[in-house]
Amino acid sequence: MKRNSKTNQPAGWSITRRRLASALLALHVVAIFSAPWSFPPPASALSNVVAGVFRPYLIASFLDHGYRFFAPNPGPSHLIRYEIDMPDGAVVQGRFPDRNQHWPRLLYHRHFMLSETVYGIHNEILDEVPEGLPPDRAEQFQRMQTFYRQRAELAQRGIARALLNETGGQRIRLYLQIHEIPFPEEVQGGLPLNAPGLYQDIRMLGEYEGDDG
């Protein structure tokens, strides 16, 4: 490191270097602010314009996040339940995340986030076209639905293939499940957090065979 010859203190940056650094720092700070400002919706058109300028940089450096931890509300969990047909005719049932199976905790959490991601994709999929949409919007709606169905299918196929590969199963059926949070009064009344009644299948995701993957 350079020192000032008179004071023996660290030499500062030249004005040119400081101005250049200032410009880069200002751009970076606007960029990292624009990411959560513009996502998730609702977001202003202005925030989208600003974030749009920086999007390639934000994506390339993995800074493109909304940081809405546990917002707007901490909700119920979404799990993936599966049934695997084994070659000997047995049916293996399971669910992930599974705190008894997935260890260490960080790996458990990865499974948890994956099941929540699948739920998030399906949340974008509507079974019917909303009534009253003008033709051009209806067409765009259909394109979006196809896009998210394709994404869901890719996610599910990967999960199905992995589970079949791990268990040696022949066929697998995947279900999306919700695990409701009990009310405080119910817990006070003795209801455990993992009571069977709190789990409910909300959608069958698909059936896959070993070769499908």
Add this chain to the structure above:
Amino acid sequence: MNLVVGYCKDLYVWFRDGWDRFWFTPDGPETVCLLRILTGWSLFYCHLVWTYGASEFLGANGRVSVEFARHAHRPPPIEGVTDLSAFAWSHLFWLENDNWILLTNVVVLCVLACFTVGLFTRVTAVLSFLITVSFAHRTVGALYGLDQIHAFLAMYLMLAPCGERYSVDAWRKRRQQGDATLPAISTNIALRLIQIHMCIVYLFAGLGKLFGDTWWRGDALWGGFANYEYQTLDMTWTASHPLFINFLTQVTVAWEIAYIALIWNRKLRPLMLLFAVLLHLGIAVCMGMVTFGFIMVVANFAFIPSEFIRSLSKNGSRMPEGQGSGA
């Protein structure tokens, strides 16, 4: 008119001097070096787990297939929205063979271990950032806050001489040249960026909660305590203490939103940091997110002055007096 011009000039000078002082005051290396050790450890552990679960998640038969990961980076087909998925790069998109993935992960772990202990720090810091981003892009769908905080900590530490203390590099340098470490502007810039990023994180985390009725009603934390998938410590006894849950819930939101303003106040900073530690320790212990809680506390350490850390270490006398007050 002169009054207005004079005010504008004063404002400009005030802003320029404040800006320069904020960003370009040299700071000592202790804080960034401590952050390097803690962040490096967290990155190492995270990738150790990825290595352990590589075949489950990343391999040819992994749960997160390459096809899905690539698709997940594509935007929905909306007119005017550009596909920027090419920017979501990863070396792992090109690796599907389990053996190659394992071999690459071993190399990755060696790099992260070197970064943690401060060996070839300048190079391993850059590589650690690239590794973090690359894994994040490939494992999309299985990510959460931990990975987001990892990415920006690794990015900012890469800018600073974070191997100048508590490292193999520093030990080797001392043996060869004696201790010639001086406060550096780049150290201050790295810390300032972490501090600002943390303010942004908490601001939007807090503002996002204002959309939710449970945060207004005060029972949001019950949703965390009574969520079996998160639960690691039984907090269901709070069901009998609704006012306590209300208090914890609303203090959390208030603290998150106020963080961006109050953390800069020297008197209040210790209290804000204490609350951060308690909050994230609570998340770690009660909700099983030890890694996330840990890294959030680590990121908050960017507000600890380097002098304070120096005063705790045995080598405290090595820095020239009066230096290292930037943060």
